[in-house]
Each structure stands twice: as C-alpha cells, then as structure tokens.
Amino acid sequence: MRRSLLDPGCGFRSLLFWHKDTRQLVLSDSDIKRELEAGNIRVDPAVQPADIQPSSLDVHLGNQVSRVSDAHPAIRRVIDVGHPDIGTIFDELCVTKDIPEDGYELGPGEFILSSIQERIALCSRIAARIEGTSTLARFGLAVHSTAPTVHATYGGYLKLELSNHGGLPIILRPGMKIAQLIFEYLKTPSVGTLQSFWQGK
Secondary structure (H helix, E strand, C coil): CEEEEECCCCCCCCEEEEECCCCCEECCHHHHHHHHHHCCEEEECCCCHHHEECCEEEEEEEEEEEEECCCCCCEECEECCCCCCCCCCHHHHEEEEECCCCCEEECCCCEEEEEECCEEEECCCEEEEEECCHHHHCCCEECCCCCCEECCCCEECCEEEEEECCCCCEEECCCCEEEEEEEEECCCCCCCCCCCCCCCC
C-alpha cells in the first residue's frame, strides 16, 4: 500500500511517496523531476530534459583534469595516506590543467582526477550513487575507483576517478556525458550533515 508523507528532512515541504516496508527506493524519472522542482535535489546549471533517464540523471565532464604529483613530502615513492596533512594539502599534491579544445587523451592504464560540470546539493532524505555509462565502460573507461556514494546533505562538484582499462587511448572532452547519478530515498532523514574535505567543493 502506498502512502504520502510530508517530508520533514528536506528544506522544502514536498510530498514524497514510498512503500511503508521498503528501506530504500531508487528514484524514477518522475521522482527526480518532482524533487528538482521542490529543491530537494539541486543542480546548477539547470538540468536539461534529455539528461533525465528512467531512473538516473546524466552528468557531464568538467573542464579540468588533475594528477597526483611527487613534489610534496607526503609522497616518497608511495603515497602516505597517514600523513597528518594528507586531506588539507590535497590540492598541493595535484597538478591541474585545463582540458584542451581538442580533448584530453587518456592513455591505457592512466589514472586521472576530474569533476563533473554540475554542482549538486542533496537534502537530508536523499542520497545518490555516481556510476559510469555502459557505452564508455565498453571502451574501458571507469569513472570511479571505489567511491560511488554521494551522501545525503552533500553539496559540491562530484569528483571523478577516471581510469582507462582498455587497450587504446580515450579522448575526453569538456561537457561530454561522463556518468549518471542514481538517487535513493533514505528510510529516515539523516540527523547530521556530511563532514568531508570535499563538502562544498
């Protein structure tokens, strides 16, 4: 039996619908549209209708790529993730450059970092996962290593961990469809807000 609840966990009092005994539900295209209109999912620049899929939202590649350098004391042949400043000095560890107009050539076995073009913000009752697309995956492109989770209350530009597992270089261009967001309702709203080095970035 379906019932409507006035959601207390989001900034806007919109009607959400879910099954009483279901812990989580993946949002459909109509759910995504409703939550965008209510402001419970915020995307800037505004979502284009063609980017809303039956159960996901397409997102696009930003205009910069980064790679970890070896110029900081935290890195000596291996990356010391236990270094006391590893989080706060992350920007110092990376060499960032703009993607050329003709694209960035990601070679076989190469690993780089980038961001999506859109700034995303979620309310306390909606979480998400960022996943690759089947088309790009067939050519060996992975968009995350082990970190697909987007927590409720997140706000910022989602980072991409791009790897080429194929045998040929892959051209990456700013604005290309690079990944998809799959949204889920939480059973209850989160109590706290996300505490992360990446929050707001």
